[in-house]
Structures are given as structure tokens and as C-alpha cells.
Amino acid sequence: MAWKRVCSVDGFAANAVRKFTVDGVEVVAVNLGGDFRVIPPMCPHMEEPLGESGLYQDGVFTCTKHLWQWDLKTGAKTGVAERDIKMYRTKVEGGELLAFIDKPLEYEYVEE
Amino acid sequence: MTKRGLASVAPEGAPSNNAGFAGGRTTLTYADRLSMKITVQTKAGARTFDCDPNEKLLYAGLRQGLALPYECGTGTCGTCKARTVSGPLKPGWRAAPGRSYLKEDRGEFLLCQETAAGDCTVHVPGHAPAEIASLPRPAYHTGTLGAYARLTSDVVSFTLAVDPGMNFVSGQFAVCAVPGVEGGRAYSMVNDPGQTQTLEFVVKAKPGGKLSEWIFAANRDRTRMRVFGPLGRAVFRPEENKNILCIAGGSGIAGMMSILADAGGAGYFAGHRGHVFFGVRTAADVFYLDRLGAFAAACPGNLEIAVALSEGPAPEALKARHPALRFQTGFVHAVAAAAMAGKYENIVAFVAGPPPMVDGALRMLIMEARLSAKDIRYDKFG
Ligand SMILES: Cc1cc2nc3c(=O)[nH]c(=O)nc-3n(C[C@H](O)[C@H](O)[C@H](O)COP(=O)(O)OP(=O)(O)OC[C@H]3O[C@@H](n4cnc5c(N)ncnc54)[C@H](O)[C@@H]3O)c2cc1C
Ligand code: FES
Numbered sequence: 447m448a449w450k451r452v453c454s455v456d457g458f459a460a461n462a463v464r465k466f467t468v469d470g471v472e473v474v475a476v477n478l479g480g481d482f483r484v485i486p487p488m489c490p491h492m493e494e495p496l497g498e499s500g501l502y503q504d505g506v507f508t509c510t511k512h513l514w515q516w517d518l519k520t521g522a523k524t525g526v527a528e529r530d531i532k533m534y535r536t537k538v539e540g541g542e543l544l545a546f547i548d549k550p551l552e553y554e555y556v557e558e
Numbered sequence: 559m560t561k562r563g564l565a566s567v568a569p570e571g572a573p574s575n576n577a578g579f580a581g582g583r584t585t586l587t588y589a590d591r592l593s594m595k596i597t598v599q600t601k602a603g604a605r606t607f608d609c610d611p612n613e614k615l616l617y618a619g620l621r622q623g624l625a626l627p628y629e630c631g632t633g634t635c636g637t638c639k640a641r642t643v644s645g646p647l648k649p650g651w652r653a654a655p656g657r658s659y660l661k662e663d664r665g666e667f668l669l670c671q672e673t674a675a676g677d678c679t680v681h682v683p684g685h686a687p688a689e690i691a692s693l694p695r696p697a698y699h700t701g702t703l704g705a706y707a708r709l710t711s712d713v714v715s716f717t718l719a720v721d722p723g724m725n726f727v728s729g730q731f732a733v734c735a736v737p738g739v740e741g742g743r744a745y746s747m748v749n750d751p752g753q754t755q756t757l758e759f760v761v762k763a764k765p766g767g768k769l770s771e772w773i774f775a776a777n778r779d780r781t782r783m784r785v786f787g788p789l790g791r792a793v794f795r796p797e798e799n800k801n802i803l804c805i806a807g808g809s810g811i812a813g814m815m816s817i818l819a820d821a822g823g824a825g826y827f828a829g830h831r832g833h834v835f836f837g838v839r840t841a842a843d844v845f846y847l848d849r850l851g852a853f854a855a856a857c858p859g860n861l862e863i864a865v866a867l868s869e870g871p872a873p874e875a876l877k878a879r880h881p882a883l884r885f886q887t888g889f890v891h892a893v894a895a896a897a898m899a900g901k902y903e904n905i906v907a908f909v910a911g912p913p914p915m916v917d918g919a920l921r922m923l924i925m926e927a928r929l930s931a932k933d934i935r936y937d938k939f940g
């Protein structure tokens with residue numbers, strides 16, 4: 447249970463969507479323009495890898511597989527999305543992006 | 559019993575062992591003759607429908623008015639994922655690329671591939687997009703091929719006389735099963751929509767593709783095939799009152815031709831703008847330019863149609879032959895991005911063609927055009 451280093455914010459372009467493995471946990475990090483979000487690597491809809499299918503623009507994160515979208519400030523679903531996106535807590539310290547990764551955040555894909 | 563599965567109605571003269579969507583069997587045992595009861599559990603509640611022997615669950619549900627989630631209808635996209643709760647399913651196409659989205663050890667399967675061997679209960683996690691319910695209900699048709707024509711070295715067009723007739727909306731597609739080729743193939747209707755006895759299609763050969771090889775081997779006029787449709791929701795809705803952007807790669811122009819015929823015929827471009835970008839590789843790969851030129855000439859000023867050649871500039875003679883069209887060089891989504899900068903107000907965008915081209919265009923429409931998802935409609939041809 448701890449804050450963990452994801453990457454350096456230096457060279458992390460605004461709007462970029464990047465994949466990282468933090469202590470064995472795969473995550474996707476997004477630069478909202480100085481503010482960062484760290485999310486699980488798979489789309490909550492059908493597990494498309496968001497490192498490839500994810501796009502960020504103007505506060506909205508889109509999975510290009512079926513165009514589900516989220517407000518990435520809050521993780522709330524918008525448009526046709528049916529579930530919110532999960533997010534790790536993040537902070538930037540000394541030029542490093544840190545995420546609070548206790549255990550991997552996961553979605554239940556097989557619903558009852 | 560009426561035989562409904564695309565497999566169960568083999569076109570005349572077809573080899574009986576691989577004539578349709580399910581493949582394998584055409585002789586029905588007594589038990590097979592009874593239709594099965596399929597109960598679908600969704601977030602909206604449970605519903606039961608009938609499913610014929612060898613009929614894909616997706617098609618059975620859709621023809622009885624159930625809104626089930628799907629995109630390609632033919633095993634590639636994974637969108638129709640469901641999970642067995644009880645009852646025997648029969649696996650369909652084992653190598654379907656859409657299976658990469660499944661956890662088969664947890665009973666997940668594709669509604670568009672699997673058939674039932676008895677009464678079944680299945681769980682469908684996804685919501686079907688609401689607009690599916692407002693589109694014409696699909697059904698099985700017998701199609702008779704005609705007007706077979708080669709448009710380029712790797713593009714063929716043909717018509718299907720369909721019985722019974724079909725009512726479709728511009729931008730929709732149908733799944734066709736031809737004799738001797740296992741499984742169905744999705745093709746977008748090219749012609750004017752509405753209630754019709756004739757569908758028009760255009761097929762671009764995929765190297766090594768089974769239906770591609772079949773259709774290029776010979777003139778296929780008078781072949782009978784099974785057709786299920788209409789399907790798809792990348793449709794034109796005039797009541798939205800939007801300007802239209804079409805980005806098509808190769809045979810992706812098919813559905814756009816129907817949209818242009820529909821909109822042009824209704825005088826839509828008198829009050830709305832249309833921007834069409836049709837991408838192919840070289841000047842030898844173009845087709846439908848006379849028809850596109852006629853659409854543009856009929857709506858001067860408001861309908862702009864550009865042909866993008868990715869491998870180099872268009873020859874002067876080609877430009878001279880089609881004065882109503884613009885010719886540009888580059889990949890079609892890049893050509894569209896350059897031409898459309900600053901013109902995205904009140905736009906609905908249609909995108910169709912090979913998956914990498916569609917992905918490039920979707921990226922452009924989200925990142926540059928900043929369109930919302932509800933204003934982007936697409937068909938990935940693969
Ligand atoms: C919505 C949609 C609309 C399309 N519209 C057009 C169009 O207007 N014009 C056009 O040229 N192309 C269109 N396509 C592509 C078309 O459906 C075919 O994929 C393409 O023609 C190649 O077919 P093929 O048989 O030559 O290739 P193949 O590689 O032999 O097969 C291609 C597709 O056929 C299905 N398939 C193959 N084998 C089996 C099997 N054993 N069992 C079940 N299914 C199988 C799968 O869906 C597979 O992706 C569209 C695709 C989609 C999804
Ligand atoms: S998998 Fe991401 S939107 Fe469907």
C-alpha cells in the first residue's frame with residue numbers, strides 16, 4: 447500500500463496517453479495538461495487495451511473501439527458509455543508522476 | 559416448419575456440405591425440426607424468442623425484434639459477446655477474430671456465430687444502442703445475382719434481386735452467403751434506400767479472401783444466395799438537420815453512394831453542406847466517378863466530392879474527364895483533415911473502409927474535428 451512512481455512528467459506531452467508497468471501492475475497514464483490521470487489498462491466496456499485505443503482531448507477520454515467516452519477529470523461516463531472509468535489517486539512530486547496503487551483496479555466483465 | 563437459418567437454405571446447385579453460415583449439416587433430424595426457445599437476460603429484463611436449427615442466435619433475435627448488441631454481424635468485432643447460463647449451444651466459426659474478446663472458459667460466446675442445440679438461456683451484458691429499435695427489422699431473403707460487372711482489376715459490382723423485397727435505410731448493410739463459401743459476408747447497399755426488390759453492392763477483392771476468390775473467378779449472374787438484412791446503424795437521418803462528412807476508403811464508398819442518392823434525391827443539399835472524401839491508391843483504382851460527378855454537379859456549391867489518391871497525383875486526363883470532382887494526393891483521412899479545418903460546425907460524419915483507414919479517420923474526427931461520439935458513424939470492413 448503506497449504511492450508509487452509511474453514516470454517522469456518531463457517529456458510527457460499534453461493529451462498523450464501512455465502505458466506503464468508499475469511494480470507489476472499495468473496502468474495507462476494520461477496528461478490532461480499539467481494534471482494527470484492513471485487508469486487501468488483495459489476499457490471497461492470490452493477490454494480493448496486503452497494504451498492503443500484511448501484518445502484524450504478537451505477533458506474527454508475516448509476508446510476508439512466503440513466510442514465510449516468519459517470525463518477524465520472525474521472518471522464519469524458520458525455519451526454512449528455505460529460505466530464510469532476507474533482511476534488511481536495521483537500526485538506530481540519533484541517532477542515525478544506518482545499513483546496510489548494498493549491493488550490493481552479491475553472491472554467485473556462477466557456480470558450477473 | 560419454415561427453414562430460416564442461412565445455412566439451412568442452400569442455394570440451388572450449391573455443394574450441400576458448406577453452403578451457408580453454419581456449415582456442416584444440411585440434413586435435419588426430427589429433433590432439429592423443432593425450433594428452440596432462447597431466453598435472453600439483459601439489464602432491461604428477460605425476453606424469449608424462437609431460434610431455428612442452425613440459425614445464429616443474433617439473427618434469430620434481431621428478426622423477432624429484439625435489440626441485441628452487434629456491429630459487424632460476421633464474427634470479427636466481438637461486440638455481440640454473450641454468456642451461456644444454461645442449455646446447449648453449438649459452436650460456430652472457431653477461428654472468428656471476435657473470439658479474442660471472449661473468456662470462453664467462463665461460457666462467453668458470440669451471438670453472431672453460435673447456434674442452439676436445444677432451449678437455452680443466455681446473458682447479454684451490453685446494451686444495444688437505442689437507435690437499433692427504430693431501424694427496419696431484418697429478415698432472411700433469397701437473392702439472385704445479376705448485372706455482374708468488373709469496375710477495376712479488383713472491384714466488382716452486382717445487383718441482387720431479393721425475395722421478399724427489403725426495406726433499408728441508407729448506410730445499412732446485409733449479410734450474404736454464397737454457394738461453396740463458408741460463413742456470411744457483410745456488404746453495404748449502394749443503391750437508393752427504401753422498400754426495394756433490388757439491392758446493389760460493390761466488392762473489393764481481398765487477396766486470399768474466400769468470397770473475393772469466388773466472385774472474381776467468373777461472372778456470377780443468376781447465382782442464388784441467402785441474404786440477411788438490413789443491418790447496421792451507420793445511417794443517414796435527415797431529421798437531424800446536419801451537414802454531412804463522408805470519409806471512405808475503397809469499397810467503403812458503397813454506403814456513402816446510398817446516402818448521397820438518398821440525400822440528393824430529397825433535395826437535402828439545398829439546405830445543408832456535404833463533404834465527401836473517397837480514397838483509393840492510384841488512378842487505376844477509381845470507380846463510380848461518373849456517378850459521384852453527377853451527384854456533385856446536381857448540387858453545385860453545397861456538395862463537394864474529392865478523390866484522394868494515396869500513391870501520387872491524378873493524371874490530367876482523369877481530372878479533365880471529371881470536372882465536378884476534386885482530385886488530391888494523400889491518405890484519405892489526412893486529405894479530409896486538411897480540407898475540413900474550420901468547417902466542422904453541425905457535422906455528422908460517416909466513415910467506412912479497411913480498419914486502419916477507419917481508425918485513422920476516427921482519430922482525426924475526435925482529436926482534430928472534436929466531434930462527439932453521437933455524430934460519428936462507422937463501419938470497419940474487417
Ligand atoms: C459492416 C460491414 C460492411 C461491409 N461492406 C463491404 C462492402 O460494401 N464492400 C466490400 O468490398 N467489403 C465490405 N465489407 C467487408 C466484407 O464483409 C468482407 O470481409 C470482404 O469482402 C472480404 O471477404 P473474403 O471472403 O474475400 O475474405 P475472408 O478473409 O475469406 O473472409 C472475410 C470475412 O468473412 C467472414 N468469414 C470468413 N470465414 C468464415 C467462416 N468460416 N465462418 C463464418 N464467417 C466467416 C468473416 O466475417 C471474415 O472477416 C464489409 C464488412 C463489414 C463488417
Ligand atoms: S471496448 Fe472500449 S468502447 Fe468498446
Ligand code: FES
Pocket residue numbers: 627628629630631632633634635636637638639656668669670671
Ligand atoms: S457482431 Fe458478432 S463479432 Fe461482430
